[in-house]
Amino acid sequence: MTKLITILDTSIGSYNMGDYIVVDGVRSQLKQILPSADMFVTAPTHEVIAEHSRKMIAQSEYAFVAGTNLLNSSQNIGGGSQWRLRFKDVMELRDLILMGVGWGDYQGKPNFRAKFIYNKILSKQYWHSVRDAYTKEKLAQIGITNVINTGDMTLWGLTPDVTSQIPVAKGKEVITTITDYRADPKNDELMLATLIRNYEKVYLWIQGHQDEIYFDSLSSEYTEKIIKIDPSLEAYDHFLMNNDDLDFVGTRLHAGIRAMQKGHRTLIIGVDNRAIEMQKDFAINVLRRSNLAELETIINGTLDSMLTLNFEGISQWKRQFIDE
Template sequence: MSYTLRATKREYNNWKKAFNKKKAAPEKPDFRRIGLMDPSIGTSNMGDFIIQDAVKSVLRETFPDSFVSTFPTQLSRKMDSVQLMQDQDVIFIGGTNLLASNMEARFQWKVTPIDSYFIPNKMVLFGTGWWQYQDKPNAYTQNLYSGLLSKSLLHSVRDSYSRDMLKSIGIENVVNTSCPTLWNINPAHCKSIQTSKASDVITTLTFYNKDFKQDAAMIKMLQQNYDHVYVWIQGFEDMEYLHQLAPDMKKIISVHPDLHFYDEILKRHNDIEYVGTRLHAGIRAIQHGKRTLIVAVDNRAQEIGKDTNLNVIKREDLDRALNFVTKPYVTDIQLPVDAIALWKNQFNKTSF
């Protein structure tokens, strides 16, 4: 049974037998059961925790009387998890770049046709994005998404590119809400962010998408223009990469690889701003009211920047960073507020 991919024939038959023997569902309780596919479970990327912080905040606001259960996206699941997922009224896919055009080869979101069989059309995208710029989804991926994703509820994606990719395969019930990490950054918040350069800067690197020449130039530019350069270690190998880029560590202070320590720097340091390659580290800085420039290393920041006026430059255009460093910059995030309201309000009108 090649279509089951990694699952063996025995596993599939056992799962099917358990599904067929499942007893009738008990009487529906007074509260809804909400499932959340959580990319931060088992992650080595602290940015996933920034996303989940926002996702869970919105779920608490939207479903205050519901019971939320979390399940991993990046780890394989067995039948006990699948049975629990069957009991959920709806299952949200909580952000990150989990979508791809070749899901048979891209296993960041570990779903297969088995999930389509046992949990058909129960999943709702929530601020989810496309992995990279790709060709139109292949037949396997089209069938997988058609079997997994709700056909009656609106899906939320984090950029126009992701929306258009889904629409290209006939999934029309989708809106671009941008990333939920931005949803609370309103005009009043933007106005509270200072426009002039800070004395210190906090930055990040992206070890899995290196450009030694450009990344070294960024670190050097920061060393030349700021009193101190804090480096938050967001990914597992970022520190090793930092030592390659700046072996003398001049002016550089490393920040421990935990969201708590990053938040502490942003909270207690009044004269610091962000310039770095990690998208959600930059958004977190804006959440804390810090002037921010994101140096994009892939499609995610570029696409969100196009849609929301998030301050993003391509890594190959690093010379533009000096404009941010030397001149005033006004933060002016523009959110798709109507699309956000449309997606959230649908849950006031449905019982799933």
């Protein structure tokens, strides 16, 4: 019988290329963990799940929820959340397994609806993998304790052997990102001005659908000196792989992690809970945007890319699925 694996895919219907980076990491890891799986199929999270997808999930040996900021203290039924769950979904979906999933933002204690929904649909048999200690704490507040803080799957391949090969000294050129939904023109222009002053060339990758509109609204004193890269993951990967003496400095977390995967010195400008919490847990290079006065000193100094990943926890999570 065909072994079916479902990925609840957070990139379906997403304007954010970061979701595609996350799901790429999920697929890569699952293919290593489950090499004998016959078929990987997907179902949406940002859009309504159809009857066919619910049946497919029910027939799957495992159903994994791909990472990103999917969980929320005020999770609703029917809309208003990243995870578009209807009443029928909550009643029928069972045994979903989190894989590198994080909490939406810094929020209060999860409400009754969130507690009811997540306890209904998430597996009680398997360990869940979450992105950071903050997410693990939030789940514990609603009684879900079969949780391991593995970090985001996009980090799992960044072993000491890999990160030790990333340069520690500043490159000649830099690629940056900005974040439309965390707009801060004053500080974003300060970041761009600092990069222009300290690198021979500055490039911009458009990760989110509205990023370019926001970027173009900033002062032309800075934007006219920056070269745009096409807003596709393929274009970004090609650029990273064909430019050696290149740093990443920008506000998009997964653009930064992708740069690390391709061997580039990276500093993420922290604008939300994701980068800040992953810095606390795993020592990713993050500078809070409120501290941008320090940026010039940091980029001109040495920057170590070694991480403090929970490799024991990652292995524990993987082992529960490895084929005998």
